[in-house]
Structures are given as structure tokens and as C-alpha cells.
Amino acid sequence: MAGGGVTDIVAELREILAEATGRTELAGVGEQVPLFGAGVGLDSLTGTLLLREVHRRFGVDVAGEDLNLDALATLGTLAAFIAEHTA
């Protein structure tokens, strides 16, 4: 998938993230902000909602393919992972 594809995926992930966390300000979160820890504060509840929605919309089972969930480092890494697995 081309670079434009990843940008589109990031935009869609921002929406999903804002929805899963109930925090609308996350609709503008940077592509390289860590999802775990202070920045976004992804936890097991919001993380599960995010992964479920990614599976539903993109057909990519991140947890099934990435044991360490490294794809969840940032929205950028998650988008790249999705692009790679839908290519």
C-alpha cells in the first residue's frame, strides 16, 4: 500500500481512538505519540476496544499476529502494521 494509505489509516485510527476512550481531544493526537503511558494512556479496556474495531474495519487481527503488541507503540506503527497486513 502506498504512503497515502497509511495517512488515511492514521486518520481513521484517530477517530476510533477518540471513540474508544471517550476523549475527543485524541482525534488530533500525533502519529508518534506513545499510546501506552502518559500521552494517550491506553489501558487494557480502551486497548481491547481499539483492537476490536481495527479487526472489524480492516480485517487485521493485531493481537493474533503480534504477540508483544509492538504495533501499538504509536498510531504510526499501528497504521504501518495494518497497511502491511492488508497489502
Add this chain to the structure above:
Amino acid sequence: MMIKCVIWDLDNTMLSGVYLESVPEPPPPDPAMVAAAAELAGRGIIHAIASRNPPEAAQYAEKATGLDFAAIECGWDRKSDAVRRIVADLCVAPDAVAFVDDDLYERAEVSFRVPEALVLSPEDMADAVGWPEFSPPVVTAEARRRGEMYAERRLRQEEARAFGGSRDEFLRYCGTEVSIGVAAPADVPRLHELSMRTHQFNSAGRSLTEAELSALTSSATHRVAAVRLRDRFGDDGLVGGCVIEAAGDGWTVPLLMMSCRATGRGVIEALLAWLARSAAEAGAVTLSVPCLAGPRNVPLRLALAGSGFRAAEGGTPDEPVVTFSRALDGPLPELPDWASAA
């Protein structure tokens, strides 16, 4: 399979009439159904409503029956969709759910689309109270209060939706208190129950008997920790625990578990931070959690990843048990301010 949740229709099932057609007064509750539901609540089985009615019908039923409902789905879409939403919201397995409805069509629709669920008519339900599926062998104090705790959870969630800030701010606003301490012999029945009932947050994917847990609490080489949770909405009691094995310069956690009712309330990260800090204090250099990594315990893997744990080299999704570990020589996670070590 043990039933954990009963989902009730209202019209001509929990109520002895049709809510929208009864004027001027709504129909009274059906005494046989209320008695059955109250008996099951005493055994730790929770209740939910799936009704083709406006939300006021559920509010009325809650008041008129005096029962606690963990989830309420009122609307005009398919009953099977309502059942699916309740199953997802309460994180119970579909085969741990019973659905009670007087309407043959609704029962057939739910049976067809949620084949795992136990589908019953009100007549069946009156009888089913005596069935083994509805008779858990152990009923702990937490189990008896479960219905109430789920009703409190509903209120907490309603407030969380209206709350503007972050999750941590909400936890502080709720006066969340997580306390972690050494398990006492009196905690063993509840820890055993947790080991059987937890799936999303169960590292080993297995349960421990009361005898095994008792032996571990008095073992020289093991420790068993118990985690309690409460806030101003209510006291959830013992919601989690873990078994710790200290050997050489490492701590291993053969079982880590938490009730999924405690999800999103800062419990699992508090427990993982406490484990890392306690292990480091005791001189350990690594902390390991062997996990039966499957689709069901993804929430636990998310918590482990968020707390700096890494899967061992060679771990693949095909390899059932994978050890997640973290080094303890670098910066350690802070115990969240809502958590304390008892």
C-alpha cells in the same frame, strides 16, 4: 456450563402483562419469576433486561421487583443483538448466559443467532432454578453481593460517560482505592472462584483448587497476593490476585488473575507495578509471567505490554505458553496514587 447471567424479557415474563398496554397502571411483576430471580441472585448469578419497550419500562421493573440489573437493553431491534451487547458489556461468555422470554419467536431468534445461550420459557425458568447449571458449588460473600456490585457499575459507567477528564482523573474523582496484600486463609475460597471465573485476565488459562491455593499460601517458596477494590459507588471486595514464586534472582508469577468487572479501574496496572517494585525490593532482577496467550486474554497482554513486559524470544501465536518478562534494574513503574500495599 454454569450460568452467570440471566437475561429477562419484561412483557409477560418478568411482568405479568404488557407494559405499554396496561393502563392506567403498569402490570405488577410476576411473583414466580421474581422469586426465581431473587433465589439466583443469592447464588451470585446476575440479571439483565432485554425488552421491546421504552427505557422507562426497565426503570419500572427495577423498582417494582426490587432486583438489581447489571445491564439493560430496551429497544426494538433483534433480541439476539440485545443479548450480544449484554454479553460484550458484562464480559460473560455466551454459553454462560440464559435468556428467558414468553414469546416463541423471540426464543427461536435468540437460539438461532446465539446458539451457545440457554434459552428458556418462563415455565422452564421456574423449574430451572433447581438445575445444576444454576447451582454453583461455592457461593462466596463477593458472589452474594455481585448483583449489587454490577448495579453500582452501571451507575459508575453512566457518570464516566458524563465526566470530561481522563481515566485517571475519573478514578481519583470516584475515590478509587486498590489495596494489595498477602492473601489470608479466609481469602482462599474467593481466590479459587476467581481462578475459575476469570478468562480475559487469567495468565495461566487454568484454575487452582482451594487445596492448591491453601498450600501455596503457607508455602515457604511461594506467596499469594490478594487485591481489593472499592470506591464511593461501592465495595467490590476481592477482585484479583496472583501467585508468586521466588527462585534465584527472579520472581515468576504462575497465575495472575483479575475479575473483568474491575477492568478499566486501574487495578491490573497497580498489581503489575506492585509486583515489579516488590520483586526489586526483594532483590530479584527479573519478573516473569508465563501466559497461555490466546484470543481470550488479549486484555491481559495489553496490560503487560503497557507495563513494559516483553514476550520471550521464539514466542509465536502457535506456541501456547509464552513467558512475558521485564527487567527490574531500570526505572520501575510507580504505584498509582489510588493503590496501596497493605
